Amino acid sequence: MIRYRLITALSREQNGCHLITFPGSTLLLEESLRDNPLIVEMTALAEQGTLADTCFGCGPFARVTVVPRKAWHDTLTDSLLSTLRPLIAAPVCSAVLLDCTDIHDTVLAKTLRLLFNQAHRLTDLGLKKTSDHAVRLKHIDAYCSVNESARLEALFNQQQAIANGMVAARRLADLPSEQCTPQFVVEEAMRLCADFPALRCEVLDEKAIIQQGLGLLHAVGKGSARPPRLLAIHYDGASSGPVRSYVGKGITFDTGGLWLKEGAGMYTMKYDMCGAANVLGLMLSIAELDLPVRVMGVLALAENAIGPEAMQPGSVARACNGMTVEINNTDAEGRLVLSDAIAWASQRHPETRYIIDLATLTGAVVKALGYELSGLMTQDTPLRHALTAAGEQSGDEVWSLPLDARFTKQTESAIADLCNTPTNNAAISASAAWLLHHFCPANIPWAHLDVSGTALWREGGKSVASGRPIPLLMQHLLNDLG
Numbered sequence: 001m002i003r004y005r006l007i008t009a010l011s012r013e014q015n016g017c018h019l020i021t022f023p024g025s026t027l028l029l030e031e032s033l034r035d036n037p038l039i040v041e042m043t044a045l046a047e048q049g050t051l052a053d054t055c056f057g058c059g060p061f062a063r064v065t066v067v068p069r070k071a072w073h074d075t076l077t078d079s080l081l082s083t084l085r086p087l088i089a090a091p092v093c094s095a096v097l098l099d100c101t102d103i104h105d106t107v108l109a110k111t112l113r114l115l116f117n118q119a120h121r122l123t124d125l126g127l128k129k130t131s132d133h134a135v136r137l138k139h140i141d142a143y144c145s146v147n148e149s150a151r152l153e154a155l156f157n158q159q160q161a162i163a164n165g166m167v168a169a170r171r172l173a174d175l176p177s178e179q180c181t182p183q184f185v186v187e188e189a190m191r192l193c194a195d196f197p198a199l200r201c202e203v204l205d206e207k208a209i210i211q212q213g214l215g216l217l218h219a220v221g222k223g224s225a226r227p228p229r230l231l232a233i234h235y236d237g238a239s240s241g242p243v244r245s246y247v248g249k250g251i252t253f254d255t256g257g258l259w260l261k262e263g264a265g266m267y268t269m270k271y272d273m274c275g276a277a278n279v280l281g282l283m284l285s286i287a288e289l290d291l292p293v294r295v296m297g298v299l300a301l302a303e304n305a306i307g308p309e310a311m312q313p314g315s316v317a318r319a320c321n322g323m324t325v326e327i328n329n330t331d332a333e334g335r336l337v338l339s340d341a342i343a344w345a346s347q348r349h350p351e352t353r354y355i356i357d358l359a360t361l362t363g364a365v366v367k368a369l370g371y372e373l374s375g376l377m378t379q380d381t382p383l384r385h386a387l388t389a390a391g392e393q394s395g396d397e398v399w400s401l402p403l404d405a406r407f408t409k410q411t412e413s414a415i416a417d418l419c420n421t422p423t424n425n426a427a428i429s430a431s432a433a434w435l436l437h438h439f440c441p442a443n444i445p446w447a448h449l450d451v452s453g454t455a456l457w458r459e460g461g462k463s464v465a466s467g468r469p470i471p472l473l474m475q476h477l478l479n480d481l482g
């Protein structure tokens with residue numbers, strides 16, 4: 001874990017740190033810096049809008065980075081994060097001294113999550129030979145005014161807990177799919193949850209899935225030698241009150257089934273379980289903060305594989321709420337497992353305050369919104385407004401897409417209550433959400449987050465898990481608790 005400390009004055013303990021600051025900061029008036037010609041020159045460059053960074057002649061620090069002041073308030077394009085990401089990825093020392101004066105709270109929150117998330121790297125999976133002497137970030141000193149220290153302490157505590165959940169989710173999602181099977185996810189979740197007495201796990205194996213009527217989850221998972229699982233993680237931070245439920249798509253690998261994907265489209269499909277991984281991370285963050293609330297996280301876990309028992313186009317499966325679905329495309333499996341899990345969650349806790357599902361569901365949402373915004377679909381106006389506001393506050397933003405009865409024809413079937421994909425290939429993201437809404441009772445507020453664009457971080461032609469939208473959901477929950 002990366003540790004932090006808030007400071008209101010410099011001392012020798014900061015010697016050898018990586019100082020990150022901006023022109024006009026009182027830190028640059030310190031005796032060790034104010035008369036340094038190099039630092040004066042760097043400050044002048046940053047005042048003109050140019051990043052200034054050096055590892056030489058900047059004693060007593062190991063590195064000094066002076067970022068243009070506007071980056072301290074840029075909540076839209078994340079210029080501070082863009083600046084720091086490559087520097088933090090290849091650190092020259094194990095400690096950062098972050099200037100937290102005159103910085104926008106959203107920018108600071110995102111910066112802290114970037115720093116705390118350095119606790120996980122792909123090399124930590126142990127699958128690639130690396131040097132044992134690589135420098136890793138281990139400590140953050142945060143410089144702030146005395147008046148701000150108490151408020152920032154709460155912000156740091158929250159963001160570290162959120163980042164810890166993101167790290168747990170990212171570690172799980174980054175694993176190769178031959179290791180990260182439905183049963184492995186269950187075992188890993190149980191291991192992580194054991195650290196928190198308020199968390200308890202409820203597991204449905206393939207037999208229980210059939211017995212409880214989750215025919216859609218069974219249909220997706222029965223083609224694989226690695227059988228499906230439904231995992232419910234219960235958090236009892238309060239003895240009474242409504243339960244808030246989160247449902248995650250957990251397709252541990254998606255071949256497309258008999259509707260086989262092309263090889264290039266299959267390469268990142270180990271990440272088709274990011275929704276479930278992020279629900280697990282969310283539950284861990286909630287437990288770490290010891291929030292006074294009841295929460296249930298449901299992970300719908302299956303591998304969409306080709307085998308003698310694989311579901312076929314034209315098959316009809318029955319969900320646990322009794323509705324039947326014609327499977328006219330086996331590569332639209334995520335909405336099937338989500339539908340069953342949403343219905344199961346609503347039956348498990350009929351007094352649910354809301355159900356929010358999250359999934360890497362459609363490539364269409366990426367075409368619509370790109371990689372920075374998650375797609376939000378709901379018919380509940382208060383929930384839409386609350387999630388949108390939480391997205392802006394946390395910097396993990398959503399954009400609302402339409403969802404109403406005009407999509408009815410997109411899910412019509414001649415043989416079943418519903419079909420899982422529209423035959424006209426139109427409005428794919430909203431059509432999927434329209435299918436899902438049938439499985440949440442009308443009296444329970446429900447929202448769907450399509451995170452196909454945001455669940456991964458793409459850089460240098462490679463993709464890794466991002467841990468989003470855990471920050472959004474945590475901020476929404478904190479706001480909801482008042």
